[in-house]
Amino acid sequence: MAETLNHFTDVGDCSREQLEQLLDLAFSISRDIRAFENTRTGRMLVNLFYEASTRTRVSFEAAAKRLGMHVINISATGSSVEKGESLEDTFYTIQAMGPDCIVVRHPEEGNATRLAAVAEPGVHVINAGDGTRAHPTQALLDALTLRQSFPDFGSIRLVMAGDIRHSRVARSAIKMLRMLGIGEIRLAGPPEFMPGDGTTEGTTVFNDLDSAIRGANAIMMLRIQKERITGLHIPAAEDYHRQWGLSEARLKQAEAGCFVLHPGPMNRGVEISSEVADSPQSLIRRQVRNGLHTRMALLLTLTRAQA
Numbered sequence: 001m002a003e004t005l006n007h008f009t010d011v012g013d014c015s016r017e018q019l020e021q022l023l024d025l026a027f028s029i030s031r032d033i034r035a036f037e038n039t040r041t042g043r044m045l046v047n048l049f050y051e052a053s054t055r056t057r058v059s060f061e062a063a064a065k066r067l068g069m070h071v072i073n074i075s076a077t078g079s080s081v082e083k084g085e086s087l088e089d090t091f092y093t094i095q096a097m098g099p100d101c102i103v104v105r106h107p108e109e110g111n112a113t114r115l116a117a118v119a120e121p122g123v124h125v126i127n128a129g130d131g132t133r134a135h136p137t138q139a140l141l142d143a144l145t146l147r148q149s150f151p152d153f154g155s156i157r158l159v160m161a162g163d164i165r166h167s168r169v170a171r172s173a174i175k176m177l178r179m180l181g182i183g184e185i186r187l188a189g190p191p192e193f194m195p196g197d198g199t200t201e202g203t204t205v206f207n208d209l210d211s212a213i214r215g216a217n218a219i220m221m222l223r224i225q226k227e228r229i230t231g232l233h234i235p236a237a238e239d240y241h242r243q244w245g246l247s248e249a250r251l252k253q254a255e256a257g258c259f260v261l262h263p264g265p266m267n268r269g270v271e272i273s274s275e276v277a278d279s280p281q282s283l284i285r286r287q288v289r290n291g292l293h294t295r296m297a298l299l300l301t302l303t304r305a306q307a
Contacts, residue, residue: 005301007116009127010134011175019143019179026144026290026297033066036296040303041068044099048090049128050076050106055264056128056137059291060103063299066292069100091115095123100303102126109133124302132166132225137298138263139172141290143180145283146218148290149259153180157255159212161188162222162244162271165195169263170222178202188212190244192233193224209244216254220261221246221272237270247273251281259283 005018014022029036045064047057057073064071074094076082081090087106094102102119104112105128112127112134119125129135150156158177164170164187174185185203187194194205206212213219224234241247251258260272260282268274277284 004304007119007125008136008298008302009112009116009125009130011136011139011172011179013136016179019140019176022140022294022297022301023144023147025300026140026294027147029296030144030148030290030293033293033296036300037066038068040064040100040299043067043069043101043303044097045069045071045101045103045299046094046099047071047073047103047128048094048105049074049103050081050087051129053105053128055288055291056105056135057103059288060126060128060295063292063295064101066296067299069299072099087111087115088118091118095120099123101299103128105129107131126298126302129168132168132171134172135168136172136176137291137295138169139176140298141287141294142169142173142220142261142263143176144290144294145261145287146177146182146259148286149218149283153177153182156182156218157184157186157216158182159186159188159209159216159219159254160222161209161212161219161246163193163224164189164199164222165193166225167222171195171199173220174199174203186212186216188244189222190235209246210250210253213250213254213258216258218259218261219246219251219254220263221266222263223265223267223271237267241270241273245269245271245273246276248275248279251276251279257281261287263287 061071101124103126109131112130116125187203188206188209262284
C-alpha cells in the first residue's frame with residue numbers, strides 16, 4: 001500500500017505506485033462518475049489563481065462540486081493582492097478559514113512547493129501551474145488519456161512538439177510518463193524552443209517535425225508560450241505552421257491511427273490545424289473530460305485520511 005499523499009506540487013511528490021493508484025481511481029471515475037458524487041460533502045476547496053485559466057480552474061471547481069465540496073475562487077485581480085499583500089499572507093489568510101485543499105496557480109516557479117511547506121496539518125496544496133516549472137495535474141490527465149488509448153505505457157511512442165522550453169506541461173508530462181514506463185518520448189521544436197536544462201533526459205530530440213513523427217503512435221502538440229518569452233524571435237503564424245505545425249498531410253507520416261493530444265489552449269493554424277484538432281484521431285476533448293476525472297481522484301486521495 002502506497003504512503004499517504006499530502007500535497008501535489010510536483011510529479012516527484014508521488015511514487016510510481018501512488019501515480020498508478022491515482023490513475024486507477026481516475027479510470028474508475030471515468031467509467032461511473034455518479035458512484036463518487038457527494039463523497040466529500042461539506043469539505044472546502046479554494047482556487048487561488050494568479051494567472052488566467054479556463055480548463056484547470058473550471059475542472060477543479062467542477063471536480064470539487066461533484067464530490068459535494070464547497071468551492072471558493074480567488075484571483076489576484078479584485079483581491080488584496082492589488083493592495084500589496086504578499087502571496088504568503090494571502091495564503092495564511094485563506095488557510096485560517098479552514099479549507100481542506102488550496103489549488104495554487106502562480107507565475108513564479110516553486111511557489112506552490114513553498115506554500116505546501118508552511119501548510120497546516122489537514123490543508124493540502126495542489127500546484128495548478130507555476131511558471132515554466134510544473135503542471136502535475138495536467139500530466140496526470142494526459143497520462144490517463146494515454147492509458148485509455150493503449151494496452152500499456154510501454155507500447156507508446158509519443159512525440160511532443162512545439163515550445164518545449166517554456167512549457168510546464170512538457171516538463172511534468174516527461175517526468176511522469178518516464179516514471180510510468182513509457183516506451184519512447186521524442187521531442188521536436190525550433191532550437192530556440194528546446195530547453196537547455198535536464199528536461200530532455202531520457203528523450204530523443206529531433207530538429208525537424210517530419211522525422212520525429214515517422215512511426216509515432218501518439219503526438220502532443222504544444223503552443224508557443226508567448227506570455228513567458230522574452231528576448232526571442234517569435235515566428236509568424238503561417239511560417240511556424242508550415243515548418244512545425246501538425247497538418248493532415250504531416251499526420252499521415254505517423255503510424256496509421258496515431259492519436260493526437262493538445263493540453264490547450266490551442267492556436268489553430270499555428271501549431272495544429274483545425275482538420276487535425278477535430279479529427280477522429282484527436283483525443284483533445286477527452287483530455288478535457290479527463291481533467292475532471294483525474295482532479296476528482298486527486299481530491300479524494302488527498303482528503304482520504306480525513307474521510
